[in-house]
Amino acid sequence: MNTLEQIRLVWKPLAFMLCLMPAALVVTDAMQTAGGLGANPIEEVLDRFGNWGLRFTMIALAVTPLRQLTGWNWLARFRRMLGLFAFFYVLMHFLTWLVLDQGLLWPAIVEDIGERPFITIGFIALLLLTAMAVTSTNGMRRRLGRRWQQLHYSAYAVGALGVWHYWWQVKADIREPLIYAAILAVLLGYRVWQRRQRFGFSEA
């Protein structure tokens, strides 16, 4: 087996299973009779999916910087999958909110998306992720050409909107959203710094 085959047949399926673990844990905890999801299971599920959506957004964004810094080019093979998992967890977060939290009460849902800024920005992030997920196939990538890259830079916007969405619904303890904001700042800072370096180089 060559390296590419090894990645495709061994490491990718393994990574896929690993990425599914948080969702599997929600299912097994929900099946526990002793209340594995606590006194407010809907909030717990909502929080877990939301948190993993944000984490996978950060992890997917970290792939390129990490690849460049370490020279581990095989990392690029995992980027699409990690991004799609970010979409999956954010979608589950949204569906939990829609079905379990709001009980598919459409007037309240429309009002919340339109009038609660933190829900509005969360919804925009979901729309951007959906656009990226739909265009994530090789065919779409070829068809969109340069615009594909432009569209997929919005992953950074998704990260920012996600952190903002989280920050805005916290009552007083902003420690966790602050950690996500710091990670995002480092990732974005790296890309800006890198671009400057490159420009500086080409001008010389």
Place this chain on the structure above:
Amino acid sequence: MLILKPADIRPSEITSEANYLNRRQFIKAGAMAGGAALSAPASSAIVPAERGAKLDGIGASRFSTDEPANSFEDITTYNNYYEFGTGKGDPAKNAQGFRTRPWTIAVDGHAEKTGPIDFDDFVKPFDLEERIYRMRCVEAWSMVIPWVGISLADVVKHFRPTSKAKYVAFETLLDPVQMPGQRRRVLDWPYREGLTIAEATHPLSILAVGLYGEVLPNQNGAPVRLVVPWKYGFKGIKGIVRMSFVESMPRTSWNMAAPHEYGFYANVNPEVDHPRWSQARERRIGAGVFSSKQPTRMFNGYAEQVAHLYTGLDLRKHY
């Protein structure tokens, strides 16, 4: 153009004074009947120091709701008590070693009887009553909780506040060694809360010392906490060490942290949203994953009893 907003409270929700007095008589009669039935001398609340100890001589109250109460498990593992951490499960985890004895409450300000008083002596003159109340959190979830407590009105009267006392202010213990949450400045410690004298002497207001017939668990505010069922839960200050009779409106912790989001009154009101989320509906804890949220009621369903306290007050402004 002047646009008239509908009144926050319908006239039908306001109790007439005659009705209110009627109610008082009814309560008095009930209390007297209850008192006569007891062979032990009335008014001698004893709250053991031991965690989980049974409380004796608990009277029933006609203020209790007949809605099914939440489980002991739900009430004691899902709540906010930022002194022990900001997660809902943190108080249950971090309050287990908390020492509730010796416990002294400082009574000060505009009252005839002031000074430090030991917790056991503080509660002794009063009757223990079970009060099964709805509890509505500002985060839009709710529970039904069988508190055991003493009437705050009785407590206030006991210390004989002077005419200068317009408000009662409370403070929580400040002890970062025992309360890990106080090591971070999430709020400006110690936690502070307050009520107007009229609110504090309303028959619904209690100081809770027990839950489900037992000594109040540490994570729920032992040894003594405030319960004001028509207000958002954060008004229910826990681990009280100071009670002050003051002339001007006291500063309160959440109002200090975010004045545009949390007011002094903090009355449950489905028509006045939190700036970031709706207060129109609430999730009843324990109702099941597939049950929908229920509509939040004005003054958490206690409008009949308390709406008269706020006649003439713009509840949109004084949230």
